[in-house]
Amino acid sequence: MRSVIQTAVRRTVTVCMVVVIVFAAGILAAQSTPVSLLPDIxxxxxxxxxxxxxxxxxxxxxxxxxxxxxxxxxxxxxxxxxxxxxxxxxxxxxxxxxxxxxxxxxxxxxxxxxxxxxxxxxxxxxxxxxxLNASAVATIAVWREDDDTEKLLADAQTLRGVLAGVEGVGDVVLTGAPADEIAVAPLQGLEMATLLLYETLSMGALDIPLGSYFEDGSPVSVRNVSDAATPEELGSLPVEMSFDRAVWTTLAGLAAQIAELEVQNGSPLTDEQVALLVSAGGMADALPFTVTPALVGLVRGLDYTRVTYDASETGRLIVPVSKIADVERVRTYETYSYYNGRPSVTVEVMAAAGANAVDISEAVRARLDGLHLDSSVLLLDDEAEFINDSIGNILSSLLIGGVLAVAVIFVFLRRFSLSLIISVTMPLSVLAAIAALYLLGVTFNMVSLGGLAVGIGMLVDNSIVVIESITKRRDKGEEAFESACRGTLDVAGSLFASTLTTVCVFVPILFITGLTRECFADLAYAVMLSLAFSLLVALTVIPSLYYLVCRMRKSGRGRDSGPSFASAERVYGRVLSSLLGRKTLVLLLALAVFGGSLALVFTGGTEFLPSIDKGLIEATLNFGTAVTPEQAAERAAEAERMIRENVENIESISYQVGKLGTMTADVTAALRIQLRESGAESTGRAVESIRRALSAVECSEVGVSAIDGVVAVLTSGFSSLSVSIRGESQEALAEIAQKVRDALPAEQFVQISDNLTQQSSEYQLHIDRTRCAEMGVDYSLLVQTLRVGLASVTPAHLVEDGRRSDIRLSFREGTVDSA
Incomplete structure (x- = not known):
């Protein structure tokens, strides 16, 4: 240790260069370190x-x-x-x-x-x-005063393209925007052709690589090119209609009878008129179809001379898809989005892994400022704004604490040069710790910066002790070099032991497991590294700079003792002497303070993280599975009206309706209420008013809560208290859950709910296989046809003008509307 201290004191220029390098490395690391609200958990x-x-x-x-x-x-x-x-x-x-x-x-x-x-x-x-850090960096609402859906969607897509080009953006999600689909539905009466359509669409629309072969020593890729690139081309794909000779004969006879009816009538008949006549006359009883106007149109348009038969008397005729099915481009809404009562599109900007949320947010704001759309655009939520506010408060606290520490040092040491030397230790230790944190992959967040703020007062302790020890030797007349070396060496062991004691307090955090370590490991690293560097600075930089200042000033004086400090020392001496004479009283007072502090631990309340009120409230309405998104949107609009009538302090209300989330079958509405003025009291009153207003909404479950800036990131979607019940019987689970509900003090909870599955109606279909065989109907074909038609499937996709659309095959709407 002696040789290290002496080397540092002798090589003052080298030490100064190292200080400059550390400052530069720390500043560079500070500029390169990602910024987030909380650690990567x-x-x-x-x-x-x-x-x-x-x-x-x-x-x-x-x-x-x-x-x-x-x-x-x-x-x-x-x-x-x-x-x-x-x-x-x-x-x-x-x-x-x-x-x-x-x-x-x-x-x-x-x-x-x-x-x-x-x-x-x-x-x-x-x-x-x-x-837990996958929340949107920025949430934007896009709407139009004229409710022009086409222009709204165009502007939303333009905004999406602009924001997707921002560096660090992982994805841009649009909520409330419809999806383009190609709807294919068999003509009414031809539902049994559904599987034929499925096979044709899945095979005819394939656009896949088939492999490769070698030509002149070079590999050549082979790819199957899709036969359909537009809905019109999709409708022209060939599909094979296959029936036995009796069915084709009946169809041809039916076509002939239709022609005779028109001759007898003296004028052409509509498909609807023909369907009524055919059904009433029993002319199509032998057909395995229901005679509908659409089927009549098909029968009229077929060329029966082109039917080919095989040895089994099965006839086949190639027709385009459009002959037996409707093909059209449609827009389907999975979710609806509204802002202040107007249809909108919500744009969520998601950060890529490891990206700087603040940089992304600033870039998004810049893009929005330079973007000119016909639609109105509003930044609803900006995570970076909250991050900057939170981290800014910590940085200002760190700065204020550092300035106050330097001021106190100057008051007591009464030498500007010594105060300046010590003031160097704080930014030097902090920047060195920042560089080390950057190498460890720690981000700037509330926890890591909080650790630096916690240690800011302790950073100068070692330096003050070293300066005090050096100054005492200097006051005794020792040379500057000797006083710097010996004064530092006198306290080196004590400083090492005291710093190690403090560091040991935070070491266990690094060895525990669970969420506590994930949250507070950055705090431990920040405090331990800053203290370790402060010790190193105190034992090397402080004596070196002291010796350098002394050589420049060529002064042998250490410090002056002013009259004010002399009187303060006399008063302190008298008080200390008096207290030493009353040891029992001092001990009792100390025990009383300790006991009072201990009592506060059990009476002061506990929480995982402190609450930060943003004046933001979230209301969730669960409508179950029996309500369509359109019906839920109407009820959500009514809920918005009720909220506005009961709460005055409202800046805006936006909400989304649909099957929100990744694993929910229920239709829900999520309302976001932004208050004009925030504050724990006003927000709490607004929450209670909204909860009372929404009690009249027709839904299965209502939840209203204030959105906390910090805790929401960690606890979004989690209840404050949960009880897990396991068992095999659904009825028994429901009974036990109700008993738990009854046992809970309802007045102490704002909401009690369970996750028992919502019961939905179900019809069980029992198909008579014997009857199917008698009628010549393939049982498995019938079941698969019903499944495809009722559930709807996506056999393929179309890509048109760079836009991908699902091909959705299902029965026509209204084909099955009751048991």
Missing amino acids: AVPALGVLVTYPGASAASVEEQVTRPLDDALRSVGGATRLQTYSMDNAAALFFYFDYGVDLEAKSDEIRACIAKLELPAECAEPTLTTVD
Whole structure:
């Protein structure tokens, strides 16, 4: 230690250069470190989502959830496995211990899924992770005063393209914008041709690579080019109609009878008139179709001379898809979005992994300022604004604390040069810690900067002790070099022990597991590194700079003792002497203070993170599965009207309606209420008023809560208190859940709800296989036709002008509307 101190004191120029380098490295690291509200929290959880279109919750449970559960039980290390079965989808969630390798577990889960055979109609299972930092960096509302939907969608797509080009943006999500689809529906009466259409569309619209071959020593790729690139071309794809000779003969005879009817009538008949005459006269009883006007139009337009028969007397005729099905481009809404009562599109800007949220937000604001659209555009929520405010408060506290510390040092040391030397230690230690944090991959967030703010007062302690020790030796007449070396060496051991003691307080945080470590590890690193660098600075930089100043000033004086400090020392001496004579009283006072402080620990209340009121309230209305999104939108509009009538302090209300979320079958409405004035009291009153107003809305569940700026990031979607009940019987679970509800003190809760599956209506169809055989109807073909037609499927996609559209095959609307 002696040689290190002496080397630092001798090589003052070298020390100054190192200080400059550390300053530069710290500033560069500060500019390069990503900024976020909270640390990167890796939640050890994985989810498997599977969609099963058209399946009821019971079918999903039997055919998807249980097989997945049995297959994935072999995944090791999971502390808990939860499964959910709902209409059209299944979800499984794995929970692991903190520190587990999620990538390895993901591979293990994928391997298990690859060995499993799920129903063919199921979509490919998707594996998801839980990312608490995946919230939108910026949320933007786009609307028009004239409610022109076409122009609104065009402006929203333009905005999406502009924001997608911002560096660091991972995705731009539009909510409330319809999806373009190509709807294909068999003509009424020709529903049995659904599977023919499915085969034709899935094969005819294929645009896939087929492989490659070598030509002149070079590989040549081979690709099948789709026969259809537009809805019109899709309608012209050939489909083969196949019936036995009797059916074709009946169809040809029916066409002839229609022609005779028109001759007898003396004028052409409409398809509707012909359908009525044919049905009334029993002319098509032998056909396996229901005679409809659409079917009559088909019968009239077929060329029966082109029917070809094989040895089994099965006749085939090639016709275009448009002959037996309607093909049209449609727009479908999965969600609806509104801003202050007007239809809108909500644009959410998502950051890519590791991107700087503040930089993205500033770039988004710049793009919005330079963008000129006919639609109105408003930045609803800006995460960077809250991050800057929160981190700015911490930085200002850090700066104020540093200035006050330097002022106190100057008052007591009464030498500007010594105060300046010590004041260097704070930014030097902080910048050195920032550089080290950057190398460790720690971001600037409330926790890491809070750790630096916590240590700001402790950073100068070591330097003050060193300066005091050097000054005492200097006051005794020692040379500057000797006083700098010996004074520092006198206190080096004590400083090392005291710093190590403080550092040891934070070391256990790095070795614990769970959410606590994920949240507060950055705090520990910040405090430990800043203190460690402050010790290094105190033992090397401080004596070196002291010696440099002394050589420049050529002064042998250490400090002056002013009269004010002499009188203060005399008063302190008298008080100390008096207290030493009353040891029992001092001890009792100390115990009283300790006891009072301990009592505050149990009476002051606890929470995970402090609340920060943003004047933002969220209301959620759950309408269950029996309500359509259109009906829910009407009820949400009524809810908005009720809120405005009961709450005056409202700046704006925006809401989204639909099947919100990744694994919900219920139709919900999420309302975002922004108050003009924020404050815990005013926000609390607004929450209660909104809760009372929404109690009159017709829905299955209502939730109203204030959105907390910090806690919402970590606890969004989680209840304050949850009770888990496990069992095999749904009825028993419901009964126990009701008993738990009754046992809870309702007056202490704003909302009590459960996640029991919403019951939906279900008809069970029993098809007579014997009767099918007698009528010549293929049983499996009938079942598959009903499944495709009722559930709707997507056999292929079309890409037109760079825009991808799903091809949706289903029965015509109204084909099946009752049992």
